[in-house]
Amino acid sequence: xxxxxxxxxxxxxxxxxxxxxxxxxxxxxxxxxxxxxxxxxxxxxxxxxxxxxxxxxxxxxxxxxxxxxxxxxxxxxxxxxxxxxxxxxxxxxxxxxxxxxxxxxxxxxxxxxxxxxxxxxxxxxxxxxxxxxxxxxxxxxxxxxxxxxxxxxxxxxxxxxxxxxxxxxxxxxxxxxxxxxxxxxxxxxxxxxxxxxxxxxxxxxxxxxxxxxxxxxxxxxxxxxxxxxxxxxxxxxxxxxxxxxxxxxxxxxxxxxxxxxxxxxxxxxxxxxxxxxxxxxxxxxxxxxxxxx
Amino acid sequence: xxxxxxxxxxxxxxxxxxxxxxxxxxxxxxxxxxxxxxxxxxxxxxxxxxxxxxxxxxxxxxxxxxxxxxxxxxxxxxxxxxxxxxxxxxxxxxxxxxxxxxxxxxxxxxxxxxxxxxxxxxxxxxxxxxxxxxxxxxxxxxxxxxxxxxxxxxxxxxxxxxxxxxxxxxxxxxxxxxxxxxxxxxxxxxxxxxxxxxxxxxxxxxxxxxxxxxxxxxxxxxxxxxxxxxxxxxxxxxxxxxxxxxxxxxxxxxxxxxxxxxx
Numbered sequence: 351x352x353x354x355x356x357x358x359x360x361x362x363x364x365x366x367x368x369x370x371x372x373x374x375x376x377x378x379x380x381x382x383x384x385x386x387x388x389x390x391x392x393x394x395x396x397x398x399x400x401x402x403x404x405x406x407x408x409x410x411x412x413x414x415x416x417x418x419x420x421x422x423x424x425x426x427x428x429x430x431x432x433x434x435x436x437x438x439x440x441x442x443x444x445x446x447x448x449x450x451x452x453x454x455x456x457x458x459x460x461x462x463x464x465x466x467x468x469x470x471x472x473x474x475x476x477x478x479x480x481x482x483x484x485x486x487x488x489x490x491x492x493x494x495x496x497x498x499x500x501x502x503x504x505x506x507x508x509x510x511x512x513x514x515x516x517x518x519x520x521x522x523x524x525x526x527x528x529x530x531x532x533x534x535x536x537x538x539x540x541x542x543x544x545x546x547x548x549x550x551x552x553x554x555x556x557x558x559x560x561x562x563x564x565x566x567x568x569x570x571x572x573x574x575x576x577x578x579x580x581x582x583x584x585x586x587x588x589x590x591x592x593x594x595x596x597x598x599x600x601x602x603x604x605x606x607x608x609x610x611x612x613x614x615x616x617x618x619x620x621x622x623x624x625x626x627x628x629x630x631x632x633x634x635x636x637x638x639x640x641x642x643x
Numbered sequence: 644x645x646x647x648x649x650x651x652x653x654x655x656x657x658x659x660x661x662x663x664x665x666x667x668x669x670x671x672x673x674x675x676x677x678x679x680x681x682x683x684x685x686x687x688x689x690x691x692x693x694x695x696x697x698x699x700x701x702x703x704x705x706x707x708x709x710x711x712x713x714x715x716x717x718x719x720x721x722x723x724x725x726x727x728x729x730x731x732x733x734x735x736x737x738x739x740x741x742x743x744x745x746x747x748x749x750x751x752x753x754x755x756x757x758x759x760x761x762x763x764x765x766x767x768x769x770x771x772x773x774x775x776x777x778x779x780x781x782x783x784x785x786x787x788x789x790x791x792x793x794x795x796x797x798x799x800x801x802x803x804x805x806x807x808x809x810x811x812x813x814x815x816x817x818x819x820x821x822x823x824x825x826x827x828x829x830x831x832x833x834x835x836x837x838x839x840x841x842x843x844x845x846x847x848x849x850x851x852x853x854x855x856x857x858x859x860x861x862x863x864x865x866x867x868x869x870x871x872x873x874x875x876x877x878x879x880x881x882x883x884x885x886x887x888x889x890x891x892x893x894x895x896x897x898x899x900x901x902x903x904x905x906x
Contacts, residue, residue: 351676351677352677352678353680372837372853372855372858373677373837373851373853373858374839374850374851374852374853374858374861374862375674375677375839375850375851376849376850377664377670377673377674377848377849377850378664378849379662379664379665379670380662380663380664381662381663381664383664383673383677386858386861386862388853388855388857388858388861390855390857390858393857395861402663403663434682445861445864445865446865447864447865447868447869447871448865448868448869450871450872451872452872625662626662627661627662627665628661
């Protein structure tokens with residue numbers, strides 16, 4: 351497979367055929383193998399995702415769209431190729447570190463990271479104003495509800511919620527394409543600047559506030575207790591998600607409306623994670639049941 | 644990358660709802676498939692235990708052979724089919740390997756050199772590794788790959804094991820370190836060599852990082868920064884210094900390596 355990666359980099363014109371390449375490889379539980387490739391002659395780094403099971407062309411398109419809209423916050427996608435049954439996505443590799451909850455808390459003092467986080471939500475809203483690809487809330491929620499209602503794992507509380515759900519639950523939520531997996535693991539810091547990774551779900555939902563909810567849940571801890579606290583806490587200034595009201599303001603979403611939408615966001619979370627394996631699904635189902643009860 | 648991950652301990656049960664690399668065995672298979680071309684390939688795994696730890700009937704190859712290495716006095720046997728794609732056999736240490744020359748495209752040594760070194764406590768581990776890498780080169784086709792994993796003899800954690808367990812006939816002997824691994828592969832005639840650190844666990848790998856200076860530093864820097872929140876300031880600074888000095892590659896407990904038989 352490394353021969354294919356070399357072939358992809360050479361045929362994309364990024365490295366010379368005889369270049370000495372060094373590979374750092376990460377095999378996570380997902381569907382793609384991630385490689386950081388070092389062209390030692392040019393001292394250039396590339397990030398490659400290689401997948402035998404799915405075509406990464408849609409992911410590449412999402413990355414390109416994201417880079418068009420958030421150029422300073424995303425690695426630059428360079429090429430997508432199919433070789434010998436493998437789908438290969440090539441992007442620039444940005445050396446970074448994964449954010450942790452403390453980084454955002456510390457941002458209260460340094461302000462830079464926090465300003466960039468809030469700026470990200472403001473840019474997302476600005477990009478949405480004339481976004482031709484924005485999906486409709488109604489269509490998305492119909493798809494999500496149908497999937498979850500048909501899921502054998504759906505609990506009683508979720509079924510009751512879905513039976514009673516109508517468009518009044520989401521119709522007044524602003525239309526802003528969301529990253530879709532805006533958790534700490536997908537955020538990085540490179541020399542103090544915010545980077546956002548893993549854009550494959552970008553625009554899958556445009557329910558403003560979903561990304562704010564996900565990063566809030568991520569810093570608070572992925573649990574039903576955290577979700578309930580986010581929903582029930584009127585003034586979170588002393589909470590790990592203290593930034594949420596400012597982020598909501600940048601998204602033109604009243605904070606009280608954001609809090610009311612927490613069950614809806616969880617439902618969206620469950621739907622977007624529908625292909626992440628049974629155990630992940632079960633954990634989100636458990637959170638959903640407790641929050642909806 | 645999802646933030647909710649399945650529990651690290653134990654394999655999920657059942658075969659539905661699993662992502663391609665969710666099982667540790669799938670990730671193990673994936674890293675051994677990195678350096679080789681598997682289409683119409685023949686693969687052999689050498690092991691000293693009852694069963695191989697990498698090769699099974701799931702490999703997308705024409706032929707997979709699980710070859711158990713046994714002590715002198717036990718007879719060698721030719722490969723017999725276990726399933727459609729998987730064959731098994733056994734080979735005595737000091738007998739010729741029961742394969743024709745240039746039979747395989749990939750030979751897997753998952754802790755095999757360590758186990759062999761432990762089985763010959765009277766010999767230097769490096770000598771044992773040198774000898775077996777040469778023997779294995781002879782059964783590889785031109786362009787074929789040897790790939791393996793082992794304890795890192797450079798690591799102080801392995802020094803401790805060597806003192807306590809050199810004669811225990813377990814895999815606590817580290818046959819090769821970072822530099823001796825490169826030297827042994829070169830000495831046996833392999834080319835396109837890459838030696839890596841592997842973590843967190845050879846049976847459930849997630850990362851292999853090349854030992855070359857900047858590549859190694861970058862991988863360890865990322866790993867360190869990802870765990871920074873759990874470290875004291877002094878603990879972080881010490882580890883950061885170790886990373887920037889390029890020492891982690893010598894300290895990490897496991898190596899993963901491969902080399903190609905020249906065409």
